[in-house]
Amino acid sequence: MAVQNWIDNLKSSTKTALIHDARRKIHYLFADGKEMAEEYDLRTDELIVRKWRHKNTLGAQGQWEVEVGEPLVCPVTSTEAEMLKESCSNPVFMRKDTKSSFQWRIRNLPYSKDVFNVSVQPPERLIVIKTSNKKYYKKFGIPDLDRMQLPLDNSALNFTHANNTLIVSYKKPKDILSFEQELMKELKKLKGTSEGDIDCKTQ
Structure with missing residues (x-):
């Protein structure tokens, strides 16, 4: 059931597509307020970055947490x-x-x-x-x-x-490979722009 929940969450999320620096950048906003941002190589479709952001207990946006890609470097004094x-x-x-x-x-x-x-x-x-x-x-x-x-x-x-x-x-595993292929097909349907963000909510 959780598997279908995750797929349903992805489908029902508000997605924004942006093409920039030879990357396909996708921003997901989920119903519970969580955000996920992904970046894919336009040529190979390989995932380069995935990061998450959650609201804290007071409802303010927290820091981005990197799941895939280079760790975020915080500025230091x-x-x-x-x-x-x-x-x-x-x-x-x-x-x-x-x-x-x-x-x-x-x-x-x-x-x-x-x-x-x-x-x-x-x-x-x-x-x-x-x-x-x-x-x-x-x-x-x-x-x-x-x-x-x-x-x-x-x-x-x-x-x-x-x-x-x-x-x-x-x-x-095969299930992941199949899922990623299907997801990429859906992401390529989003009308990404190189000049600004477009909200593309898919059903």
Whole structure:
């Protein structure tokens, strides 16, 4: 039932399309006030950015939270910049999907591949990354699978390591691939403009 709810929510949301910088930008406004913004490569249809914004308890708009794409960088004062000097060497976690896989990249991990253990924890619906040298530990979910209530499968998971970057890939199940194809067909029907926003509510 939740699967159909998610699809129905997408269909009933107010969608705004914009073509800019060789990207198809879609803004979704849901009935509960939540907002989702996506950006797709116009040439390949690959998802580049997905971010969410929720209203807080007082009804004001909160900050955008990135689900896919480069993490948002908040401006820092000169005092903060001095305090955060060492942070440039900290691991940077981001999701960057391909057409066939969900993919995460963690930069600034200068260890050999055999140090890493990457596995699925089905009961918790999480992927876990840990290192034998106890230098890095991360747990994260796949919201796309959660929204469609699809199980996690350890056999869909693999990882590589190069240039101090750990790349974790999870092969998209058929249900996700079909859903994404159908969604893209619908998004291409929206009359996007390169000059401004157009509200395109689809039924």
